[in-house]
Amino acid sequence: MENKESLKKDMLKEIEIIQEIIKRMAFNSFMIKGWAIQVSRFTIGLMTMGTKI
Structure with missing residues (x-):
């Protein structure tokens, strides 16, 4: 369960960086x-x- 939370946070951070x-x-x-x-x-x-210059 904790691994999924960590993965979700990492994915959100990566999306923020891309944005x-x-x-x-x-x-x-x-x-x-x-x-x-x-x-x-x-x-x-x-x-x-x-040539007006």
Whole structure:
């Protein structure tokens, strides 16, 4: 019985760790997408200006 409790606690801890990893990956993905949008807007802005720089 005690072994099952220990196994259950270990499984819950492992699931918590995996959830934290997924949260961190989702946040990083969100930040990268934001930066990519800004860089593309900047690049498109420079391209539309042509040789006016």
